[in-house]
Amino acid sequence: MxxxxxxxxxxxxxxxxxxxxxxxxxxxxxxxxxxxxxxxxLTGYHLDxxxxxxxxxxxxxxxxxxxxxxxxxxxGAPVKDEGLEYIATLTVDGAGAKVAYRKxxxxxxxERFAGGKRPQAIExxxxxxxxxxxxxxxxxxxxxDTAALGIDVYAAGVVHQAxxxxxxxxxxxxxxxxxxVWVAVAxxxxxxxxxxxxxxxxxxxxxxxxDLVAQAGPEPGEIVRLTIG
Numbered sequence: 001m002x003x004x005x006x007x008x009x010x011x012x013x014x015x016x017x018x019x020x021x022x023x024x025x026x027x028x029x030x031x032x033x034x035x036x037x038x039x040x041x042l043t044g045y046h047l048d049x050x051x052x053x054x055x056x057x058x059x060x061x062x063x064x065x066x067x068x069x070x071x072x073x074x075x076g077a078p079v080k081d082e083g084l085e086y087i088a089t090l091t092v093d094g095a096g097a098k099v100a101y102r103k104x105x106x107x108x109x110x111e112r113f114a115g116g117k118r119p120q121a122i123e124x125x126x127x128x129x130x131x132x133x134x135x136x137x138x139x140x141x142x143x144x145d146t147a148a149l150g151i152d153v154y155a156a157g158v159v160h161q162a163x164x165x166x167x168x169x170x171x172x173x174x175x176x177x178x179x180x181v182w183v184a185v186a187x188x189x190x191x192x193x194x195x196x197x198x199x200x201x202x203x204x205x206x207x208x209x210x211d212l213v214a215q216a217g218p219e220p221g222e223i224v225r226l227t228i229g
Contacts, residue, residue, distance in 0.1 A: 002228055003227050004035075004036065004155075004225065006184055006185065007026045007030060008201055008216055008222045010022060010220035011041065011043075013043070013046055014046055019042045021061050023065075023073065032225055033072065036156075037186050038187055038188040038189075039103075039133050041075055042076060044188075045159045045193045045194045045196055046193035047193065052078065054081075054096065054099060059090075059097050062097075072091055072092070073090075074129075074131070074155060081099050081102070086102040100120060101131035103134070103135070104116040104142060105135045105136050107135055119131075119145045121151050126229075129152070130153065132156035133158070134159055140178075151181055152181060153184055154181050156172075156183070159194075159196055160199060161198065161200060162200050163198075165202050168202065169202070169204075182207060182228055183205070187216075190220040199218075200218065203224055
């Protein structure tokens with residue numbers, strides 16, 4: 001059995017230190033083994049935010065919270081890795097942070113960032129989570145290639161406009177239906193950069209076959225949990 005949570009933290013633009021503290025608070029509140037956060041959750045969707053590295057001391061509160069809770073946090077951040085900058089998902093646990101996934105299908109507006117080369121999955125307590133970031137969900141090949149890794153859950157951190165809730169939900173249903181996997185979507189809530197004054201929120205879980213089983217509202221601060229396995 002694995003308890004997953006999708007979280008919608010309130011975000012301070014560019015402020016990794018304050019946002020890390022808020023992430024840590026949500027990890028403790030979530031009471032989950034894995035806590036999934038939205039795209040660029042540590043900075044907000046500000047494409048000029050300085051990239052961080054996994055050694056950044058500001059990640060300390062999240063590491064500490066994960067150690068206390070026995071949790072793994074999937075955190076969104078602009079990351080400098082191997083000489084390039086990526087929109088990335090970090091895995092953070094009590095031992096520290098690692099780059100788990102680099103967004104493959106970057107937007108034209110995200111040209112500062114390199115695209116990741118391949119899908120990735122992580123394993124937690126015997127269950128495999130395939131990772132995705134926002135536009136990846138729109139690309140059928142990405143879901144197919146990620147599912148081919150033998151995943152149980154397709155876990156995505158996203159940012160969408162409030163008017164794009166239907167699109168967000170359609171993508172999740174399609175992936176859950178086409179590939180017979182759970183889909184977990186952590187969607188940004190509250191205003192952020194890049195013209196996203198009104199974001200969608202509505203983070204949630206879809207079961208294999210496409211039915212929505214749990215969903216947050218549109219406001220920041222919400223957490224939704226699901227037990228699978």
